[in-house]
Structures are given as C-alpha cells and as structure tokens.
Amino acid sequence: MSNRKKLQDQIAIVTGASSGIGAGIAKALSEAGATVVVNYSSSADKAEAVLGEIKQRGGQGIIWKADVSKEAEVQDMFRKTIEQFGTVDILINNAGLQKDAKFHEITLEQWEKVIGINLTGQFLCAREAVKEFLKRGVVPSRSKSAGKIICISSVHEVIPWAGHANYAASKGGVMMLMKSIAQEYASMKIRVNSIGPGAIRTPINHAAWQTPEAYQNLLKLIPSKRIGEAEDIGNAAVWLASDDSEYVNGITLFVDGGMLLYPGFEDNG
Template structure:
C-alpha cells in the first residue's frame, strides 16, 4: 500500500533509532525521504541504500537542529532537494541526566533549543512554505510520555516536552485554516541507542518493566507505525493531540 506516493518527508534526527525507523516505514509506503543528522556517516549511507532498494529517493542533509537558523535552512534545503515537502517529522531530541540543582544554563539551553526552540522555528519555516505554495502539510512531533508524567533528574527535558505538548495544541487551531495538521507522538520506553545503558543493566530494566503493563520495551517500528498513520490521509481529521506508544506506561506509572 503506497499511502505516500508522490510525497516527500523530512525526518530530523534520522540516523538511527526511532528516526531511522520512521524513514524506512514512510519509504516502504511510497515516500521519498530527506534524512538528517549532525553528521553523515555509515548509518546515513546504509539508510540511503535501504531506501533506494525500495525504489524510493533519499537524501541526507546535515544540520544541528539546536540552532534555529540551521533548522530553517534544513527545511528550505529539503524543499529544494525534490521541489516540495509534504511531511515534517520533528524527531531529533536530547536529554541530560542531572540533579535539578546542578543543571547549568548551557545544559538547559541545549535541551530546550533542541527539543522546543528548533522545532518551533522548523515548523514555522515549513508553514511559510505551505502558505507560499498554497498547499497543506503534516507535522508530527516526537514528544515523550514525559510531557505528561514526571522524570526526576530530567527537569529540562520534561519542561521541553511539556512545552511541545502545548505548542502542538495551539498550532493545531492556528494552522487548521491553512490545511496543516499537527500531532505529537509520545514514546515510552523504547529499545533505542539512547536506552542502551538501561537495556544492559538488569536492575534498571526490571524497575522500568514493573511500570509497563505489557512488561516489555517497545520497538522503534512501533513508534514509526503511528507516525505513518498520523502522516497519512487515514488521519485527515486528526490534529492537536498526543498519541502514546508506551505499552500502557503513562497511566500506570509509579516512581520507584
């Protein structure tokens, strides 16, 4: 099924993990893909080959999305790559594990700039394009269950995801007349490189699994499946909400 035939998707932070899974899923359903990361390496090369082997086009654009101008340039360069842009998946994100009283301004700014400020101005650049081209578009933001539930020692991260939740709700109303839909996907505990330490530490992993009714970590492909739905016309009446991919974690959560 080619839900994304003749569609172009830009996915930030797509060298690995959830972003890479999203790229492969959208390509498998017909989309041409703009990949992104801070640097182009063997991971990007491998993804381009996989996407090309599906018969789809793929380009890798390097950009550090913690800088708003970089994100604006990334969106505009993505549009130039294939002459259009239909889907923006804001997947790139960072987290810092610190006691609240030890967080530096530099660390706070890095998290907020990557997880909220960069996304804000990336969406703005995309919306300006949609308005100028007189066409609609779809935005999917990668939030987190921590837009809703606490995460001690990750205060800046939680603040950034809480802000993203409200930004998405607000923009859903403001952008609806422009035929631009926007939603959040909120992964729980997913088996990705960012959780490598968790997966390799049995005690930590068991503590997490106690809070997940399904008693297992999710896979990047589980998240990508929901991103694909929200990006498609199957979700043409869906905007302004957050969709959890968490095995039941969010409303079963108890801090250990």
C-alpha cells in the same frame, strides 16, 4: 482498491533520522511511498546507512546535515529540499537528546542545550514547514492536507521526571507548541500532532534495557511487559501522516505500552 501507497509522491523531512526512532520513522515513511530527507547533526555514517537501507528497499531520499537548533541551518535544509524535490509535505520533528542531572546541579549549558534542540529545534523546523504548506496549499492528488507536522514528544510531556527537569520541560513545551500551531492553522488544512513514545529501545536510553536486571526493572513501568521498538513509532507516524487520520488534529498519540496507566496500581495499588 488502488495500489497507490499511502504517502506516494510526498516529501518528508525527518530530523534526527540517523539513529533510533528517527531512523525507524524514515524507513516506515519510505515504505509508505514518501521520499525522505534523512537529517542528522554529526553521525554522517549512520545517516548514510539509513539511506542505504531505504534505497535497497526501492525507496528514495537524501541525507542532510543540519543542527536543528540553528536557524540558518534549518532554513537551508528546507530551501535545499524544496529546490531538489519541489516541496515538503511532512515534517517529523524528532531530533532530541537528554543532558541528565539532579535539578540543583543542572548547568545553564545543559539546560540551554536540551531546550535548544528539543524545543527551539521543533519551533524552527515547524515554522519553515508551515511557511511552505501555506505557500503551496492542498494538492488533492497527493493529500487532503496542505501539510502534516508530527512532533516526537514523550510520555514525559505529562509524567514528571526527577533528574531530568530540562528534558521534561522541553517535552511539556512541545505539547503546547504542537497544540497552538494545530489550532492556528487547522482551517488552512495543516495538521499538527505529536507522538508520545514510552520506553523505546534506542541508544538514548540503553542503560534502561542493556542488562537483564535493568530490563526487568523497566518492565515494572510498562503494563504491556515489553520495551517498544522504533518500528512501533514508525507505524504510528505513517498513520498520522496519511489521510487515514485526516480528521485528527492537535493530539498526542501515546505509543507507550500503557506506561501512562499508573502501573503502580496494576496489582490493586
């Protein structure tokens, strides 16, 4: 067995890596040997802290400010990453947010904000990544694939979510975006998959776990009877980015403690 780490010498861009799931994935990829671009849009101090932890553990990377919904900023992030590190091997399309409201009260601004970041942002980043993967092709010493894209979707790409129609629509869109790109470029050794997290302990959903009452209520939806941690998603991302999953393409790997198992039927329905 070689001591080579699974993502040794690979360059990863992780969008929205200043917090929560993105931060967890950035650290996990770094542990697996990747150099990480810690993208953020407003929280520079938090991005610095994530990179600081990575460096403290012997990893390397940079922080990069870019709003993923802005074409020029995304293109600049990819250009600068390629200039500095030579290429991009892995894209983690993670940046996302919620703007919740009852459907009849959702403003066009709330709709466009969520679709702009959660869906258009994934399109803009994936397009730049695919261009670079096609240009470079496979480098067998690094990976059997020309490139890997992992879209962070949600269980809400399949579970409808009242009060969150804009968010659920964005994640349903991510599912078909991911599958269509995977189909289009599979023969060129580009792999595109999603991770569908269930409830993960991050700032996006702190209301669902911050009090014991809220947490007990949340557990009714989770057969495994615990909330997920960013590390659970980080572990899945390392696997999907590595050659261990080389024959896996176009799937959503749900990491949700069984949330998709119709928990209402747990006690005989």
